[in-house]
Amino acid sequence: QVQLVESGGGLVQPGGSLTLSCVASGSIFSINAMGWYRQVPGKERELVARVGNGGGTNYADTVKGRFTISRDNAKNAVYLQMNSLKPEDTAVYYCTGLINYGRRYWGQGTQVTVSS
Numbered sequence: 001q002v003q004l005v006e007s008g009g010g011l012v013q014p015g016g017s018l019t020l021s022c023v024a025s026g027s028i029f030s031i032n033a034m035g036w037y038r039q040v041p042g043k044e045r046e047l048v049a050r051v052g053n054g055g056g057t058n059y060a061d062t063v064k065g066r067f068t069i070s071r072d073n074a075k076n077a078v079y080l081q082m083n084s085l086k087p088e089d090t091a092v093y094y095c096t097g098l099i100n101y102g103r104r105y106w107g108q109g110t111q112v113t114v115s116s
Contacts, residue, residue, distance in 0.1 A: 009110030022095030
C-alpha cells in the first residue's frame with residue numbers, strides 16, 4: 001500500500017513563512033506528477049502547485065511569486081515553500097501524487113493557519 005505523509009503545517013503570522021513536506025512510502029515503482037492542493041470549509045479543493053516528473057511546475061495565480069514547489073525523487077518527497085503568507089492562505093493543505101501508473105493518492109492533510 002502507498003501512503004503520503006505531510007508535515008510542516010502550523011500557525012504563522014501574516015507575512016511569515018512555512019515549509020510543507022510530503023513523503024511517499026510503500027510499494028512504489030513509479031511517481032509522475034506530485035503536487036499540493038488546499039481546501040477551506042465549504043469550498044472545493046483547489047490546486048496550489050504541481051511539479052512534473054521532469055521538474056516542470058505550475059502554480060495557482062493566487063500563490064505565484066510567493067510559493068515554490070520542489071521535489072526530491074530519491075526520497076519520493078515533495079515540498080512547498082510558502083513565503084509572504086496571507087490570511088487567505090489559511091486552509092488544510094493536501095499532498096497528492098500520481099503513483100504506480102497514474103493512480104492518484106492523497107495525504108491526510110495538514111492545517112496551515114495565517115493569523116495575527
